Amino acid sequence: MNTIAWVGRKVGGALVVLWLVASAIFIAIRLIPGDPAEAIMGGPGSQASAQALAAARAEYALDQPIITQYFLYLGKLLTFDFGTSYSLKQPVTQVMGEVLPNTLWLSLMALLIAWLLALCFSALAMRAGRIGTFVGNLLEIIAAAVPHFWLGAVLIMLFSSALGWLPAVDNGTGRGLVLPILTLALPLAGFLTQLMRDSLTEAMSSQFALAARARGESRLKLFWRHGLRHAALPALSLTGWAFSSLLSGAVVVEAIFARPGLGRSLLSAVLARDIPMVTGIALFSALVYIVVMAISEGIERMINPAGDPR
Amino acid sequence: MSRTTKICSIVVIGIWLLMALAPSLLAPGDPLAINPTEAFAKPGFAHFFGTDESGRDIYTRVIHGAGDSLAIGLAATALGMGLAIVLGTIAALSPRWLDEIILRVLEALYAIPSLLMALLIIAFTGPGVGPAIVAVGLSTAPGYARLVRSQIRTLKNSEMLEASTVLGRSTWLKVRNHLIPNALKPLLALVTLGIGQAVIWAAALSFLGLGTPPPAPEWGAMLSAGRTYLHLAWWMSLFPGLAIVAVAVCATLIGRALGGKVKSL
Numbered sequence: 001m002n003t004i005a006w007v008g009r010k011v012g013g014a015l016v017v018l019w020l021v022a023s024a025i026f027i028a029i030r031l032i033p034g035d036p037a038e039a040i041m042g043g044p045g046s047q048a049s050a051q052a053l054a055a056a057r058a059e060y061a062l063d064q065p066i067i068t069q070y071f072l073y074l075g076k077l078l079t080f081d082f083g084t085s086y087s088l089k090q091p092v093t094q095v096m097g098e099v100l101p102n103t104l105w106l107s108l109m110a111l112l113i114a115w116l117l118a119l120c121f122s123a124l125a126m127r128a129g130r131i132g133t134f135v136g137n138l139l140e141i142i143a144a145a146v147p148h149f150w151l152g153a154v155l156i157m158l159f160s161s162a163l164g165w166l167p168a169v170d171n172g173t174g175r176g177l178v179l180p181i182l183t184l185a186l187p188l189a190g191f192l193t194q195l196m197r198d199s200l201t202e203a204m205s206s207q208f209a210l211a212a213r214a215r216g217e218s219r220l221k222l223f224w225r226h227g228l229r230h231a232a233l234p235a236l237s238l239t240g241w242a243f244s245s246l247l248s249g250a251v252v253v254e255a256i257f258a259r260p261g262l263g264r265s266l267l268s269a270v271l272a273r274d275i276p277m278v279t280g281i282a283l284f285s286a287l288v289y290i291v292v293m294a295i296s297e298g299i300e301r302m303i304n305p306a307g308d309p310r
Numbered sequence: 311m312s313r314t315t316k317i318c319s320i321v322v323i324g325i326w327l328l329m330a331l332a333p334s335l336l337a338p339g340d341p342l343a344i345n346p347t348e349a350f351a352k353p354g355f356a357h358f359f360g361t362d363e364s365g366r367d368i369y370t371r372v373i374h375g376a377g378d379s380l381a382i383g384l385a386a387t388a389l390g391m392g393l394a395i396v397l398g399t400i401a402a403l404s405p406r407w408l409d410e411i412i413l414r415v416l417e418a419l420y421a422i423p424s425l426l427m428a429l430l431i432i433a434f435t436g437p438g439v440g441p442a443i444v445a446v447g448l449s450t451a452p453g454y455a456r457l458v459r460s461q462i463r464t465l466k467n468s469e470m471l472e473a474s475t476v477l478g479r480s481t482w483l484k485v486r487n488h489l490i491p492n493a494l495k496p497l498l499a500l501v502t503l504g505i506g507q508a509v510i511w512a513a514a515l516s517f518l519g520l521g522t523p524p525p526a527p528e529w530g531a532m533l534s535a536g537r538t539y540l541h542l543a544w545w546m547s548l549f550p551g552l553a554i555v556a557v558a559v560c561a562t563l564i565g566r567a568l569g570g571k572v573k574s575l
Contacts, residue, residue, distance in 0.1 A: 013414075013417075016414055017414060017417050017421055018418075018421075020414060020415055020417075020418035021418045021421060021422065024418065024419075025430075028430075028434055029434075032434055138315070141559055141562055141563065142555065142559055145506065145510075145555060145558040145559045145562050146555055146558075147510045147513065147514060147551075147554060147555070147558070148514075149513075149514055149517045149530070149533060150533060150547070150551035150554060150555065153536070153537060153540060153547040153551065154547075154548070156540055157540060157544045157547065157548070160541075161540065161541045161544065168540075244421075244422075244423035244424075244426075245423065245424075247423045247426060248423040248424055248425035248426060249425075251425055251426070251518070252425075252514060252517070252518065255518060256537065266426065266429060267429070267518060269433070270429045270432055270433045270520065271437075271519070271520075273433055273436065274433075275433060275434070278429065278430055278433040279430070279433075281426070282422050282426055282427070282429075282430045285421075285422060285423055285426055286418070286422050289421045289422070289423070290421055
């Protein structure tokens, strides 16, 4: 398949998925028993004023037939209009734009650190003996199973309360970023190491590795030139998943470390049952997931030694 | 995996089940009994894991919390798996266009991160234990459904099914005799892994204040309470967290062991 056709197919598929997510959310809002205007304003408990309800009815065109509502809703989404957050009284897009850089920065740094840790550990594991392998295995499984909310607490206890090395809450020096990034990165590193080590072992014991060694290539060069590519592939194809798990993690981490961000806005929106805000963030993260997936598949196409994966 | 790790994980899961089914056997005290004079007691002989801000015994609470986490984990996995089996089987056995539609729907569900999906559901339903179970179940379903679908598709083209077709067996007989037993066995490993994951997700929701409400001895809720006193009373956070990690790690180990066995079958 040539590249243009491939890109076209990817974009088409992504649009279908986004459309389905948007439609599911549209249906879900209408499925809540009672007045949809009230649901948008935080449910019956919020005791929204008659004016606010009328405003919501007008904004979501609730007096129109349902089909018209649906197409108006899709049209708004196309222009990145996710509605108005009723708890913050600001457009959802604006609120998201303010907090997004924090979360993006945090997630990207965590992704980078996780990749570096995984690479180092899987390279080290190649040289480990029996006991080393056992300990490494156990550490990976524990790292992958540790929930963010507990890891964050333990890191604060250790490095902030007991040792006093790092602040638990960011004081603007950047040192406050270390613990949140580690909290996000360690579990991911555990997952990635498991994957990388498997494919690295396979690559390094394969026929072509033997041939390269016979040609007189050093182990280090073999690792850099061939092993790394094979190790990176399965981990790379998980980048989309990794990013979405980082977004999940960000909700918890931003709560623990009291950092402003997408996750924290989402959590307070859920607590306030601020439907426009919650659905806006959910749609946006679906978009991010799909874009990251497409990019990682593109990179995979470029570096896969076997050529076109399909 | 070595014998030792296998035995260890089975022992830990056994203790967990015992804690869940007969908590009073291991901790006779009342998990809700408050005793303000003994608030923030350090771990020691009187209180193995220390006490919290109201003087409640953490050890007793951790033991009594096992039941909730087990029930939520099982219920959520059952819901997610049930939905996945239905969707995955329909997708695998139906004509191409329907398969394509279900696949796209699954992909759409998969595009929203699990915790975000759970939060989305809770935004609609309001917080609580029931919504937490539904949220965790639904957010894990798409991943399982894809696996079920690929399992069944592989089986669909297998020789034993071809043989039954030649013999003129009905569709129902084929599904009952070949598809379900052969597709479910590999799922067993996945279910074990899934229960561990579900326990974590449910605890995460309680930690965020959206699952089990505070006075109940739920592990995630206990961690959430401990967060406020992190600098003062580390034991409030350490022990419930260790319980969660132990269950999750052992579920992973057993799931892997089962997975390996299934592969060699």
